[in-house]
Amino acid sequence: MAKRIQFASHGGPEVLEYADYTPTEPGPGEVRIRNRAIGLNFIEIYVRTGLYPAPSLPSSLGTEGAGEVETVGSGVTHLKPGDRVAYATGPLGSYSELHVLPAEKVVKLPDSITFEQAASVMLKGLTTQYLLRQTHALKAGETVLFHAAAGGVGSLACQWANAIGAKLIGTVGSAEKAERAKALGAWEVIDYTRENVAERVHALTDGKKCPVVYDSVGKDTWETSLDCVAQRGLMVSFGNSSGAVSGVNIGILAQKGSLYVTRPTLNSYADTADRLQAMADDLFGMIASGKLKVEEAKQYPLKDAAKAQQALAGRHTTGSTILIP
Incomplete structure (x- = not known):
């Protein structure tokens, strides 16, 4: 027994x-x-x-x-x-x-x-591994956006991206979480309760936006995330803490710059x-x-x-x- x-x-x-x-x-x-x-x-x-x-x-x-x-x-x-x-x-x-x-x-x-x-x-770390090493092989010097940067996966992603030499822009929901993400290695942080995320990303990247955006939030951040992806860049939707993304017209990917999108899972990697x-x-x-x-x-x-x-x-x-x- x-x-x-x-x-x-x-x-x-x-x-x-x-x-x-x-x-x-x-x-x-x-x-x-x-x-x-x-x-x-x-x-x-x-x-x-x-x-x-x-x-x-x-x-x-x-x-x-x-x-x-x-x-x-x-x-x-x-x-x-x-x-x-x-x-x-x-x-x-x-x-x-x-x-x-x-x-x-x-x-x-x-x-x-x-x-x-x-x-x-294990679960958070393996998720971070496939996101940064495989879904998009993050390179030194690249600037990426990562939502919920002070969360379980985000806190590991901040450190991992910093170790690679990439510039991770993290979104957070409070000043305390912003401080945490910065301490863990985020290059810049955006408090979405006080700032327009897309506008800040445009400013931080001199209008180039990001080759990849990592989004575990889902419904609430879907369109904002697309607005932060560079032309022919990749949108990685790997979670739905605010609800699932649904009813999407695939034509929006063309409108935003011939974007790619993926919905990965750990089991598939x-x-x-x-x-x-x-x-x-x-x-x-x-x-x-x-x-x-x-x-x-x-x-x-x-x-x-x-x-x-x-x-x-x-x-x-x-x-x-x-x-x-």
């Missing part, structure tokens, strides 16, 4: 239950991991409320964690019991002491990265075990070198997952939050 957080119906934090359950044995191509730290992300609140329905109920939550391999199923050759590992895109179930998931979703963790660091940075491990190695290397600093995460016991979600939903947290079994 082991402990996990589960819910039998959709609703508020009160539906979460800290319960006993019987972990399954790993099947072919699977591993069972004893979690030492578990990532907490806003998407899990959407799953709990039913906005993103779970495959079946009762269900556990979470897709991100770090720990040690306990058991491997048949056909698994790149992992063995005792290996330190981490994961970010596994099936639901990381809010647990033990989690079974496909071995191809698991990466080896170097000794230089703690379980707590891995659980707090980390689609094989080798690619996932290579992305993770790049991320871990940035952390080990000191170019990417991972802030100490706020910790809650696993049994207090409901309290942790309440704090996250109420915007009472800064940086990452993790659960400890």
Whole structure:
């Protein structure tokens, strides 16, 4: 028997239950991991409320964690019991002491990265990696726009872009967040509550605008973002915190300068075990070198997952939050 957080119906934090359950044995191509730290992300609140329905109920939550391999199923050759590992895109179930998931979703963790660091940075860090290294291979000297620059992914993007030598213009919603983004390496910041983002980007780039704009906000910033993309540039829409972009006339891309647009996801980039491990190695290397600093995460016991979600939903947290079994 082991402990996990589960819910039998959709609703508020009160539906979460800290319960006993019987972990399954790993099947072919699977591993069972004893979690030492578990990532907490806003998407899990959407799953709990039913906005993103779970495959079946009762269900556990979470897709991100770090720990040690306990058991491997048949056909698994790149992992063995005792290996330190981490994961970010596994099936639901990381809010647990033990989690079974496909071995191809698991990466080896170097000794230089703690379980707590891995659980707090895997999802956000891998997202930053594919955005800046693959969706658009950011180069030194390039000026780009990144919305929500003080957020989870944005705070890593500020550091990563600075390490590359690129000029990241970050949008933020307060003076405090502006100060944070600048401290993390943003070249310039725009407080969208006080400034016109497109006008400021035009001024900062001498009218050239940006070869790429990274937008996790969605509906509220879609047209503003397009106005900041240089001719034949790329609009990267990778999130929808303000709502999904819909009803778009593709002709607007022609009107704005023959623009490109993409809606990437982590799963599409980390689609094989080798690619996932290579992305993770790049991320871990940035952390080990000191170019990417991972802030100490706020910790809650696993049994207090409901309290942790309440704090996250109420915007009472800064940086990452993790659960400890």
